[in-house]
Structures are given as structure tokens and as C-alpha cells.
Amino acid sequence: MNPFEYKEFYDRVGKINGWDFSNVKCVSEGTKWDLYHEVTKTCKKSDILLDIGTGGGEAILLIAESALLLVGIDQSTGMIESATKNSAKSGFPNVRFLKMGAENLEFPDDFFNIVSCRHSDFFAKEIAKVLIKGGTFFTQQVSENDKLNMKEAFGRGQAFGTKAGTLKDKYMTELSEAGFSDIQSFEVSVTEYYQTAEDLIFLLKHTPIIPDFGRTEVDFQVLQQFIKENQTEKGVRTNSERFIIIAKL
Numbered sequence: 001m002n003p004f005e006y007k008e009f010y011d012r013v014g015k016i017n018g019w020d021f022s023n024v025k026c027v028s029e030g031t032k033w034d035l036y037h038e039v040t041k042t043c044k045k046s047d048i049l050l051d052i053g054t055g056g057g058e059a060i061l062l063i064a065e066s067a068l069l070l071v072g073i074d075q076s077t078g079m080i081e082s083a084t085k086n087s088a089k090s091g092f093p094n095v096r097f098l099k100m101g102a103e104n105l106e107f108p109d110d111f112f113n114i115v116s117c118r119h120s121d122f123f124a125k126e127i128a129k130v131l132i133k134g135g136t137f138f139t140q141q142v143s144e145n146d147k148l149n150m151k152e153a154f155g156r157g158q159a160f161g162t163k164a165g166t167l168k169d170k171y172m173t174e175l176s177e178a179g180f181s182d183i184q185s186f187e188v189s190v191t192e193y194y195q196t197a198e199d200l201i202f203l204l205k206h207t208p209i210i211p212d213f214g215r216t217e218v219d220f221q222v223l224q225q226f227i228k229e230n231q232t233e234k235g236v237r238t239n240s241e242r243f244i245i246i247a248k249l
Contacts (some may be wrong), residue, residue: 011071024199027234030190033213033244035059035118035140040066043135047113050130052102053120057083057095060116067114071107073100074120105130114138124171124176124178137180141167143187143241147209150238153226154210156217168243180247189241193235200236 054072151157
């Protein structure tokens with residue numbers, strides 16, 4: 001999917017299904033990593049933070065007390081509507097949500113102390129433009145081998161067939177070219193167990209893991225076979241693969 005197709009996907013699915021993942025029952029085993037917890041280790045109370053691809057804003061609302069001002073942007077109208085509602089419920093006065101694409105950050109130069117981006121595309125030169133000298137960029141992204149057994153079962157999927165590490169190398173090169181230094185990366189891998197077929201269907205209908213999942217009856221037949229072959233006492237087994245990049249400007 002290109003960026004426009006992703007936007008169309010999230011707008012469409014959000015309107016039809018909503019975005020509440022809290023009811024999805026999934027347990028995981030392996031290295032635990034929380035991007036926003038790491039952000040709070042660097043963020044000072046006097047800092048201004050930008051979160052790209054903020055979704056419903058749940059993540060930055062949880063760390064609202066860590067910074068002077070937190071700004072979340074997302075290209076999806078539905079996401080920003082949800083984030084605005086969540087912000088109103090939270091009562092935090094220092095959080096703002098704006099509809100904006102990552103390819104054109106409409107902020108003053110050298111404005112933010114920290115920029116974060118979780119599972120969303122970003123543009124290194126745009127981040128370098130709005131980040132202060134000495135500022136830090138954090139990103140967590142989905143690796144090519146994420147949900148690999150699922151993609152193999154369907155014969156298609158997000159980045160299916162792309163060499164592992166391709167996206168990470170691309171982003172690291174772009175960050176270096178944009179003037180970032182001290183660029184560090186590492187990978188996180190966990191095993192996930194989804195408890196029911198309904199949990200898996202929710203996941204597949206709300207994410208681009210398997211493009212256009214459910215448009216044909218064959219998809220549900222493949223899913224049924226996938227569940228049969230990967231069912232364990234802990235749930236239906238798959239994997240979560242992520243890579244993290246931390247870079248200083």
C-alpha cells in the first residue's frame with residue numbers, strides 16, 4: 001500500500017468497525033518493549049513533544065504529564081476525531097491533536113525537543129526541520145517478518161516477500177542523510193497467542209496485515225485452516241516483529 005491507500009484503509013475501517021482494540025484477547029511471550037515508556041526517560045517537563053501517526057491518542061495521553069506540551073498528528077480524520085474525544089475525557093490541558101500528514105509538518109523550524117512515531121510512516125527531512133539541535137527521534141516500526149506464518153498461509157500480506165531489514169535500512173539511511181547522528185537500532189520479537197477466532201478476525205479487519213481480508217469467502221476458509229494448524233493451549237500462535245530506531249539530531 002502507498003500512503004494514500006493506507007489513509008483510505010484506516011478511514012474506511014474506522015468508520016465501519018471502530019478502533020477499540022482493548023477487547024482483543026492476546027497474550028505474548030518474549031522481550032517486552034514500550035516505545036512511549038522509553039520516550040519518558042528522555043523527555044523533560046519543559047519539553048515539547050510531537051507524535052506522528054498518533055491514532056486515537058491513547059499512547060501520548062498516558063504520558064501527558066511528562067512534557068510541557070504534546071502534539072499528536074494523524075492523516076486520518078476518524079483517528080483525530082477519536083483522539084479529540086479521548087483528550088476531552090482525559091482532562092489534560094497540554095495535549096493537542098491535529099489532522100496532518102507526516103510528509104509536510106506544518107510547524108515552525110526547531111520547535112520540538114522530541115519526536116515519536118509508532119507504526120506509521122515518517123519523513124526524516126521533515127522531522128529534522130522541526131526538531132531542535134540535540135533533539136531525539138524515537139520510532140517503532142513493523143518488521144517485514146511480522147505475522148509471518150499468517151502471511152504464508154494467505155500467500156499475501158504487508159511487506160510479504162520483502163527481505164527482512166529492508167525498511168529499517170531505508171529509514172536509517174534517510175535519517176543519516178537528513179543530518180541525524182548517533183543512530184541506534186535494535187529488534188524486538190515476541191510470540192503472540194490470540195485467544196479466539198473473533199480476536200484474529202478483528203485484528204485482520206482493522207490492520208493491513210492481510211490486504212483486503214474478508215472480501216472473499218476463501219479468506220475465511222484459509223483463516224479456519226490457519227487456526228487449526230496453529231492452535232495451542234495458549235491460543236492461536238503467530239509472531240510480532242518490530243524494529244526500533246533512536247536518533248539524535
